[in-house]
Amino acid sequence: MAKLTLLGAINNALDQQLEKDKNVVVYGEDAGFEGGVFRVTKGLQKKHGKDRVFDTPISEAAILGSAVGMAANGLRPIPEIQFSGFMFPGYNQIAVHIARMRNRSRGKYPMPIVVRMPYGGGVRALEHHSESLETLFAHIPGLKLVIPATPYDAKGLLTAAIKDNDPVIYFEPKKIYRAFKQEVPEEEYEVPIGKARIVKEGSDLTVVSWGAMLHETQKAIKDLGDDYSIELIDLRTIAPMDTKTVIESVKKTGRFMVVHEAVKTLGIGSELISRVNEGAFFHLEAQPTRVTAPDITVPLPKGEHHHIVDAKRIAHEIKKLAHFE
Amino acid sequence: MLFDHYDPLKKEMFGVLDKDGKITNKDFEPDIDDDTLVHMYKTMVLARIADVKALQYQRQGRMLTFAPVQGQEACQIGPMAASAKSDWLVPAFREAAAMLYKGVSLKQAYLYWFGNERGSRYDDDVNVMPINVPIGSQVNHAAGIAYAAKLKKSGEAVITYIGDGGTSHGEFHEGVNFGAVYSVPMVTIIQNNQYAISTPRELATKAKTLAQKASSYGIPGIQVDGNDVLAMYEATKVALERAKNGDGPTLIEAVTYRLGPHTTSDDPSIYRKETEVEEWREKDPITRFKKYLSNRKLWNKDKEEKLQEETKKFVTNTFKEVEKTGQYGVDDVYDYNYETMPDDLKAQKEAYLAYLKESEGE
Numbered sequence: 171m172a173k174l175t176l177l178g179a180i181n182n183a184l185d186q187q188l189e190k191d192k193n194v195v196v197y198g199e200d201a202g203f204e205g206g207v208f209r210v211t212k213g214l215q216k217k218h219g220k221d222r223v224f225d226t227p228i229s230e231a232a233i234l235g236s237a238v239g240m241a242a243n244g245l246r247p248i249p250e251i252q253f254s255g256f257m258f259p260g261y262n263q264i265a266v267h268i269a270r271m272r273n274r275s276r277g278k279y280p281m282p283i284v285v286r287m288p289y290g291g292g293v294r295a296l297e298h299h300s301e302s303l304e305t306l307f308a309h310i311p312g313l314k315l316v317i318p319a320t321p322y323d324a325k326g327l328l329t330a331a332i333k334d335n336d337p338v339i340y341f342e343p344k345k346i347y348r349a350f351k352q353e354v355p356e357e358e359y360e361v362p363i364g365k366a367r368i369v370k371e372g373s374d375l376t377v378v379s380w381g382a383m384l385h386e387t388q389k390a391i392k393d394l395g396d397d398y399s400i401e402l403i404d405l406r407t408i409a410p411m412d413t414k415t416v417i418e419s420v421k422k423t424g425r426f427m428v429v430h431e432a433v434k435t436l437g438i439g440s441e442l443i444s445r446v447n448e449g450a451f452f453h454l455e456a457q458p459t460r461v462t463a464p465d466i467t468v469p470l471p472k473g474e475h476h477h478i479v480d481a482k483r484i485a486h487e488i489k490k491l492a493h494f495e
Numbered sequence: 496m497l498f499d500h501y502d503p504l505k506k507e508m509f510g511v512l513d514k515d516g517k518i519t520n521k522d523f524e525p526d527i528d529d530d531t532l533v534h535m536y537k538t539m540v541l542a543r544i545a546d547v548k549a550l551q552y553q554r555q556g557r558m559l560t561f562a563p564v565q566g567q568e569a570c571q572i573g574p575m576a577a578s579a580k581s582d583w584l585v586p587a588f589r590e591a592a593a594m595l596y597k598g599v600s601l602k603q604a605y606l607y608w609f610g611n612e613r614g615s616r617y618d619d620d621v622n623v624m625p626i627n628v629p630i631g632s633q634v635n636h637a638a639g640i641a642y643a644a645k646l647k648k649s650g651e652a653v654i655t656y657i658g659d660g661g662t663s664h665g666e667f668h669e670g671v672n673f674g675a676v677y678s679v680p681m682v683t684i685i686q687n688n689q690y691a692i693s694t695p696r697e698l699a700t701k702a703k704t705l706a707q708k709a710s711s712y713g714i715p716g717i718q719v720d721g722n723d724v725l726a727m728y729e730a731t732k733v734a735l736e737r738a739k740n741g742d743g744p745t746l747i748e749a750v751t752y753r754l755g756p757h758t759t760s761d762d763p764s765i766y767r768k769e770t771e772v773e774e775w776r777e778k779d780p781i782t783r784f785k786k787y788l789s790n791r792k793l794w795n796k797d798k799e800e801k802l803q804e805e806t807k808k809f810v811t812n813t814f815k816e817v818e819k820t821g822q823y824g825v826d827d828v829y830d831y832n833y834e835t836m837p838d839d840l841k842a843q844k845e846a847y848l849a850y851l852k853e854s855e856g857e
């Protein structure tokens with residue numbers, strides 16, 4: 171066991187899979203020689219060679235389109251998009267090819283691709299460096315979308331994603347890349363895709379979150395103290411969604427809240443609330459609540475505090491929901 | 496014509512000034528009046544000092560991440576000086592010097608990197624598009640602005656910038672091609688500063704020069720010494736004349752060097768040697784131009800001292816003003832997303848304001 175950051179755990183998983191499976195390749199803009207702008211892939215080129223860990227031209231379409239070809243011809247590509255806000259030129263390849271190839275070819279060409287991309291705000295970044303674009307992937311049939319919130323899950327989910335024969339979009343919450351360390355097993359292990367994690371059991375209210383926002387929510391719950399018994403769920407996989415864990419929790423607590431960084435309209439919160447309504451309607455004691463960013467473009471840093479929700483806001487909304495009669 | 500004399504496929508590079516500021520290419524020395532020459536120089540110095548200061552402020556935690564321009568002043572000031580006030584600048588994100596010359600104020604330029612959208616709101620008579628972070632996409636905007644200029648017969652031309660790394664992007668190709676097909680008044684300047692973050696120019700393309708890509712679009716392309724402000728002026732002037740005559744776009748590769756980091760988050764020591772940086776420091780575009788002006792008796796030590804002092808004061812004061820703006824309010828976040836705010840968004844804004852009130856003191 172070693173104590174690793176979330177970033178270190180990703181590096182460790184990539185290193186291990188590059189070692190174990192010669193078909194794994196890792197590449198992206200600046201991802202080779204210098205190990206990426208966040209150094210997530212640091213040291214991998216030196217260890218595994220320039221043919222398997224490499225820098226690409228600045229071309230998201232080529233990065234993701236070539237992944238389709240590599241996968242069709244037997245490799246397991248792990249392309250990196252430098253920031254999720256820059257995936258758009260390559261979104262075409264994700265939405266029209268990566269997501270559909272298995273179905274179109276009736277299983278002949280599965281797409282064992284893991285697309286890694288840092289996402290999320292609160293890091294005082296430039297334009298296009300702070301978005302939370304979960305919906306744009308969760309809405310496309312054929313894709314899986316996972317988001318780790320801890321180093322342990324980062325390695326386990328990435329390992330599972332690499333071994334998965336379907337395409338997985340792997341969002342990295344850059345705000346907590348180096349926020350804390352956790353014991354991470356040296357040996358290979360998987361955290362199953364499609365399974366949420368109950369972070370903390372409780373009986374009054376269910377809160378679902380993921381990524382960096384999970385930690386804001388944890389902070390809010392801590393600040394609220396022992397007066398509230400809150401069940402906190404880390405969704406971990408956005409698609410396919412672990413509806414069962416969420417519904418069972420709401421059946422127990424009768425109150426439901428989802429907290430996410432993304433904007434409100436058609437955010438993942440909308441989907442979760444629909445499922446809660448479908449599966450636990452008669453158990454609800456209050457209207458389901460979403461705590462999200464408003465429907466506005468992510469502001470530059472001098473206005474970002476009005477966009478992203480923080481622990482204070484979450485605590486405020488939890489109190490309101492808990493006291494709703 | 497100038498472009499016929501320099502064949503990018505033979506790696507022939509256009510230059511006018513040597514590193515001592517002497518004219519080496521009499522035939523193509525541009526004819527620029529004295530006031531303009533001095534104004535060009537002063538703006539280069541302003542850009543440099545603003546850059547050095549911003550780096551300091553950033554290290555002190557007073558400024559956010561930004562992309563320094565040091566070393567690339569000539570390939571920005573030359574072309575801007577060759578353009579008319581009504582010609583457009585469509586920048587990428589490392590064109591602070593060009594923007595200042597075109598009438599973006601230092602306060603606006605600083606505000607952007609300070610994290611305030613008002614830094615992308617330039618004065619009404621300034622034909623400059625906001626900084627463009629998504630690589631390559633600005634080239635298509637430039638093609639569209641130029642198409643509109645042609646349709647309206649407005650006489651405007653468009654200058655757009657992109658980096659060496661950016662030329663790998665599909666949108667670079669699509670934009671230049673689109674412009675060429677319709678013979679729009681457009682000049683694309685590639686600032687080949689040798690690196691795209693850590694990735695060297697050789698990994699962007701297998702082509703020997705970036706200028707030679709022009710031939711595949713059926714337009715002229717030329718490689719220019721990007722640290723030679725007079726050569727950059729002349730090449731752009733000829734390209735703009737062509738553009739305005741209806742002869743279509745031109746591609747200019749400015750061979751230059753980024754003396755600073757990619758952005759303040761970057762550590763260049765990982766991927767390049769200090770000796771390489773030193774070699775390029777010898778070719779500093781500002782020093783070269785200063786020598787030229789001194790040779791022409793347009794500049795001297797006293798003037799330099801005065802300029803340095805005044806500019807530093809101006810930059811320091813401007814940044815103080817910028818700092819005073821601090822974080823901005825709720826209206827600024829909500830009010831500019833639509834011309835008229837939809838009721839649904841209004842409700843979200845009101846709910847947020849109510850929350851701010853309710854939660855006071857929590």
Ligand SMILES: Cc1ncc(C[n+]2csc(CCOP(=O)(O)OP(=O)(O)O)c2C)c(N)n1
Pocket residue numbers: 199228230252256259589628629630631657658659660661662688690691692753757
């Ligand atoms: C579409 C897109 N992909 C990736 C990025 C991240 N990025 C920002 S700058 C940069 C390198 C740009 O290099 P170059 O075009 O040579 O310009 P320079 O930075 O040298 O001025 C990259 C990859 C981006 N801004 N946009």
